[in-house]
Amino acid sequence: MTTTTRPSLWEYANPVKFMRLTDWLLPLVGWAAAALVLVGLVWGFFFTPDDFRQGSTVKIIFLHVPSALMAINAWIMMLAASLVWLIRRHHVSALAARAAGPVGAVMTLIALFTGAVWGQPMWGTWWAWDPRLTSFLILFLFYLGYIALWSAIEDPDTAADLTAVLCIVGSVFAVLSRYAAIFWNQGLHQGASLSVAPGTRMDWAYKAPLYVAMTGFGLLFLALVLAGTRTEIRARRMSALMTRERMQA
Amino acid sequence: MIALLTRDLRLAIRAGGGFGLGLAFFLILAVLVPLGVGPEGRVLALIAPGILWVGALLACLLSLDRMFALDFEDGSLDLLATAPIPLEGVVAIKALAHWLTTGLPLVLAAPVLGILLNLPGPAYGWLVLSLLLGTPALSVIGAFGAALTVGLKRGGLLMSLLVLPLYVPTLVFGAEAVSRGAQGLPAATPLLLLAGITAGSAALLPFAAAHALRINLR
Amino acid sequence: MIPDLGRYVVEVTLAYAVSLALLAGLVGWVWLRGQRVRRELNAVEARARQKK
Numbered sequence: 001m002t003t004t005t006r007p008s009l010w011e012y013a014n015p016v017k018f019m020r021l022t023d024w025l026l027p028l029v030g031w032a033a034a035a036l037v038l039v040g041l042v043w044g045f046f047f048t049p050d051d052f053r054q055g056s057t058v059k060i061i062f063l064h065v066p067s068a069l070m071a072i073n074a075w076i077m078m079l080a081a082s083l084v085w086l087i088r089r090h091h092v093s094a095l096a097a098r099a100a101g102p103v104g105a106v107m108t109l110i111a112l113f114t115g116a117v118w119g120q121p122m123w124g125t126w127w128a129w130d131p132r133l134t135s136f137l138i139l140f141l142f143y144l145g146y147i148a149l150w151s152a153i154e155d156p157d158t159a160a161d162l163t164a165v166l167c168i169v170g171s172v173f174a175v176l177s178r179y180a181a182i183f184w185n186q187g188l189h190q191g192a193s194l195s196v197a198p199g200t201r202m203d204w205a206y207k208a209p210l211y212v213a214m215t216g217f218g219l220l221f222l223a224l225v226l227a228g229t230r231t232e233i234r235a236r237r238m239s240a241l242m243t244r245e246r247m248q249a
Numbered sequence: 250m251i252a253l254l255t256r257d258l259r260l261a262i263r264a265g266g267g268f269g270l271g272l273a274f275f276l277i278l279a280v281l282v283p284l285g286v287g288p289e290g291r292v293l294a295l296i297a298p299g300i301l302w303v304g305a306l307l308a309c310l311l312s313l314d315r316m317f318a319l320d321f322e323d324g325s326l327d328l329l330a331t332a333p334i335p336l337e338g339v340v341a342i343k344a345l346a347h348w349l350t351t352g353l354p355l356v357l358a359a360p361v362l363g364i365l366l367n368l369p370g371p372a373y374g375w376l377v378l379s380l381l382l383g384t385p386a387l388s389v390i391g392a393f394g395a396a397l398t399v400g401l402k403r404g405g406l407l408m409s410l411l412v413l414p415l416y417v418p419t420l421v422f423g424a425e426a427v428s429r430g431a432q433g434l435p436a437a438t439p440l441l442l443l444a445g446i447t448a449g450s451a452a453l454l455p456f457a458a459a460h461a462l463r464i465n466l467r
Numbered sequence: 468m469i470p471d472l473g474r475y476v477v478e479v480t481l482a483y484a485v486s487l488a489l490l491a492g493l494v495g496w497v498w499l500r501g502q503r504v505r506r507e508l509n510a511v512e513a514r515a516r517q518k519k
Contacts, residue, residue, distance in 0.1 A: 144410060181421070183442070
């Protein structure tokens with residue numbers, strides 16, 4: 001494999017291409033994300049009617065659903081990036097997976113928190129050991145383990161390899177945990193609020209801002225991952241330069 | 250491979266602590282929980298399946314970090330990696346040795362601790378059966394976690410963080426089988442799922458663990 | 468301008484406030500780390516060029 005024998009190839013060629021691409025892409029995505037999140041949340045918070053059953057708590061959906069969506073998608077993206085890294089040895093991919101970890105963890109945290117705040121008036125409890133809530137809590141633990149393993153290993157390639165393996169095994173067990181949780185306790189949580197199936201249960205007054213917020217969160221995730229990947233690339237270049245400095249000295 | 254198994258077993262028994270430690274921990278947990286929860290039999294009977302399963306899980310976790318760490322430090326893991334037997338086999342044997350020295354004693358001790366925790370009569374069979382089916386999965390998953398963290402200086406705590414979420418399905422199905430058995434409900438479904446997890450992890454995770462070991466030995 | 472949130476004022480505002488704080492924290496962390504690494508890299512590169 002070229003990357004193991006000639007580390008200079010990735011160090012300059014691929015990341016350089018990535019940096020050149022994101023130089024103009026990142027501000028674009030970043031501002032679009034900021035605009036859409038702002039529009040979605042302001043629309044959701046100020047200009048939506050109260051639900052006849054849930055009252056004003058329905059407004060929490062504009063935070064809860066997008067963050068829950070991105071919490072899962074972030075893990076899927078990490079899984080894909082890990083597979084690319086293990087198969088193609090594409091370094092940017094490993095670094096993107098690393099950058100996605102904290103973002104996904106925060107998204108999971110937001111989903112959990114908004115869910116708890118929402119559950120309090122609706123179900124009369126801050127926390128219920130409902131399958132969806134439980135799965136999300138377990139997902140959060142997986143994120144913590146993933147981030148901890150990244151930061152614990154010094155050699156960057158070893159860290160990338162081991163976290164990729166962990167991510168793949170963890171995905172299998174996360175899915176298993178999800179089914180275990182459903183088996184364990186049939187829950188309070190309502191079914192998916194949005195579905196492609198006929199007889200949609202939500203009015204457009206809610207759906208429109210929700211879609212805006214979801215797109216915004218997606219773009220926000222993308223922007224944060226791109227920014228994080230750029231930082232990781234710089235950090236690796238820096239450590240490579242510093243190693244060379246030490247060797248010359 | 251048999252030689253490796255007997256070597257590991259002998260080391261585990263002789264090295265002092267490794268063998269009895271998990272068992273002692275299990276016992277202490279079963280004593281501490283009633284002290285914390287209160288001596289009321291009804292409450293204890295209700296939570297006994299969960300406590301016993303969580304106890305078995307933590308006791309397993311306790312001895313995991315020595316699975317590869319000692320061999321990694323004195324270099325015998327390098328020898329094993331270059332030995333004619335595949336590294337996947339080495340991992341499986343090591344997990345088996347871990348189960349024989351940790352999991353099996355826990356299974357045998359669990360009914361005794363069940364008495365301490367006022368476990369209802371019909372649950373004993375399910376308890377032993379579910380632990381017998383489930384603890385091998387704990388050892389294999391633990392072997393994977395130990396393989397991931399073998400190169401780290403302070404890997405023990407990190408390994409717990411990595412391994413415990415992976416234990417969730419095993420714990421859920423195992424404890425569910427026991428508590429269903431305790432209430433006289435049919436418990437075959439969780440037991441079958443538990444057996445499925447054990448079989449699946451035993452078949453696939455040695456490959457992941459061996460891969461992780463190779464990365465760490467690079 | 469503030470909408471009438473009825474009985475659930477605390478819940479809804481709490482959800483928005485904490486979530487936005489978390490998001491802001493995340494964005495800020497990514498941003499600050501990016502800036503710091505960029506600064507340090509520039510310093511290291513300048514040193515490397517000087518030596519040449």
